[in-house]
Amino acid sequence: MTSQERDIASYKETVDELQKILTEAFYQRMFKYTIFRLSSKFNIKFDVQNGLRGFKVEDFISETIASFLKSDGRKWYKDDFPDFRKQFISALDSIIHKIIKKELQKSNLTWQILDNDKYEEKDSEYEDLLKECEHILESLNASDEELLLFEPYIINGMKRSDLEQHFGISAKELTNIKKRLDRKIPIIQKHLKEQRK
Structure with a gap:
């Protein structure tokens, strides 16, 4: 375009x-x-x-x-x-x-x-991969919270107590967000593999 x-x-x-x-x-x-x-x-x-x-x-x-x-x-x-x-x-x-x-x-x-x-x-390769993952998440209708927490929670493995403090999201809601993200991870992996063929 x-x-x-x-x-x-x-x-x-x-x-x-x-x-x-x-x-x-x-x-x-x-x-x-x-x-x-x-x-x-x-x-x-x-x-x-x-x-x-x-x-x-x-x-x-x-x-x-x-x-x-x-x-x-x-x-x-x-x-x-x-x-x-x-x-x-x-x-x-x-x-x-x-x-x-x-x-x-x-x-x-x-x-x-x-x-x-x-x-x-962080190097540019990391940033490019993160952006790809975020685009895939958006195509899967991920919520704002899922997009916001994908990097700290899933990639960086940040502790829930730290996430609660940083983002003001309750432990219960963090658990729900992680469950939703976990269901999307196999789809993200599949998309990334297809893009690299």
């Missing part, structure tokens, strides 16, 4: 949808998601109170919101993301990556972040 054929929302559609999704519940979910992504992608143990070199979680989210509000800003590609919330999460990932890369480059990639953990970004 060429850029001319892409289904890109108008500025008004994007702003209207942005206003619609920015509920307190969604904001809290993005707050937890940002902390998790800083940990899973960059190995950063984020200090919520003090932030990171002047950046707080709220700043990552605010920059993402602002990126859609500029007249020449981010676009909503409806063909890739029929649900604008997923476009927002994709944009938030991009903002996190851009800010952290910039800050680490300022420090010549030698700056120790917290607790003597050095910068370590």
Whole structure:
């Protein structure tokens, strides 16, 4: 599909949808998601109170919101993301990556972040495979919670107690989410094998 054929929302559609999704519940979910992504992608143990070199979680989210509000800003590609919330999460990932890369480059990639953990970004092959899995999950009508928890819960084997704390999801609901994801894993594996033939 060429850029001319892409289904890109108008500025008004994007702003209207942005206003619609920015509920307190969604904001809290993005707050937890940002902390998790800083940990899973960059190995950063984020200090919520003090932030990171002047950046707080709220700043990552605010920059993402602002990126859609500029007249020449981010676009909503409806063909890739029929649900604008997923476009927002994709944009938030991009903002996190851009800010952290910039800050680490300022420090010549030698700056120790917290607790003597050095910068370590997941490689692009891992990221590509994760995106493939997420696309397959979306095609299987996975819920937002399943998409959010797939990487920490299934791939990284994060403990339920930590997931409860990070994402504010009860142990009972985590069990139900894991059951649903476990049923989808064989389908994901099958799709990945077929794509690699």
